[in-house]
Amino acid sequence: MSNRSFLSILKLLILSVVLAFTSNVYADPIKAAFVYIGPTGDHGWTYAHHQGAQYVKKMMGDDVMITEIESVPENSDSERVITSLARKNDIIFTTSFGYMNPTIKVAKQYPDVKFEHATGYMLEDNISVYSARFYEGRHVIGKIAGRMTKSNIIGYIASFPIPEVIRGINSAYLAAKSVNPDVSIKIVWVYTWEDPGKEADAARALIAQGADILMQHTASTSPMTVAEEKGIYAFGQSSDMREWGQNAQLSGIINDWGPYYLERVQAVANGTWASANVFDGVQQGMVKFAPMNQNMPTDVKNEAMKAIIDLSMGAIHPFTGPINKQDGSPWLVEGETPPNYPDLLTMDFYVEGIDSKYPN
Known part of the structure; x- marks a missing residue:
């Protein structure tokens, strides 16, 4: 084998390793959890978030494991639930305003876990906030x-x-x-x-x-x-x-969380997740x-x-x-x-x- 052929093969091997690493820095499926204020069958707020979580599963398949916890009150119960999830998940979405303080508290205890809080305003290095206009x-x-x-x-x-x-x-x-x-x-x-x-x-x-x-x-x-x-x-x-x-229904406001959830879970998977403050509306399709x-x-x-x-x-x-x-x-x-x-x-x-x- 010539030196030129050997170098070409080596470059291809290095490139394949780099691509494999950057496409998913996690060897195992990403574990994503969602905490809901109501039941997924409410056909309102929680239902929309549930649909978003299912969209992630549909798009990522075996590359993601989804956990959903319904009807969690905005009190000390939420802190216990979030803590339990932080012990075994890579990213956690807390989907109600009243989860803000518990999310902040738990996030400080688990700095390697990514947290996404809906409708809040308190950011940390491992906490993003997101809401729709x-x-x-x-x-x-x-x-x-x-x-x-x-x-x-x-x-x-x-x-x-x-x-x-x-x-x-x-x-x-x-x-x-x-x-x-x-x-x-x-x-x-x-x-x-x-x-x-x-x-x-x-x-x-x-x-x-x-x-x-x-x-x-x-x-x-x-x-x-x-x-x-x-x-x-x-x-x-x-x-x-x-x-x-x-x-009776003249029309209605629909919240489409799916694309955002997919983007954020994939960011954890490829190592590009960063704390952000997202406030999207009609223009962005949210x-x-x-x-x-x-x-x-x-x-x-x-x-x-x-x-x-x-x-x-x-x-x-x-x-x-x-x-x-x-x-x-x-x-x-x-x-x-x-x-x-x-x-x-x-x-x-x-x-x-x-x-x-x-x-x-």
Whole structure:
């Protein structure tokens, strides 16, 4: 064998070893765990995350092992669950805001494990945070609601008074107001992410106040069921809820976590994972929409579709001035959008025109 042939073979061997190493630095399957606030069958928030986890399994096959823990309360139980998972997993996704402090605490004890916390804001070297621009979805359904309401009253079932939820209320109201100056919004706080009974009671209370369209930032399908029973309209949350409101559902916000989860698990596999703060929306495909109701007028549907296209192109922002805070003080001047990321991330006020008392 000539020296040239020997060197060529050696180069090929070295290249194959390098490619094998960089394609997956783990010899065994990656172990990925998901912690959920509700049951995977809620057909809302948890169901969407479960679908994302299953997408990872579908795409990676035997190269990943998925563990899912359902209905974990946002208390000391969550810390115990996360700790148990950290002992035997490479990456853990904690999928509710209230898991933030337990995730931080456990992550410090297991620095070699990667953690991904949904909707939080506290980063560490081995913790990433991620969320979707749900307020972009609220902008679209707000426009639909403003056009479709007959009573000019929109009912909103809210979970907890955290910035994520406040952003959604403000975005929906501003969008509805932009197409219907006479619209108002009634808000009922249920102080839970998922409780079918409380959500149904809230829906009925809002209908009693005159609401003929319901929005929700909660996980169960019970508000949609109530809307169907009462003959009014509603919007699905996190997932397509048409099965519970064939006539009631006008559309719905769908959270597509699958591509993000796949990217992050693969990053662990190839050794490129790094702490990050991800806040994606319609443009990135993390926020999508359920089909429009067939009974929706063509002009309303076209207006909603235009808003979706504009959001996907980055041509519009749901918070574009002039916008004042509820007390009348200015927030954004004419044509201005939030100049700083924290202006959205820490939103703690209603916008002008919402007459509900801001919650403690």
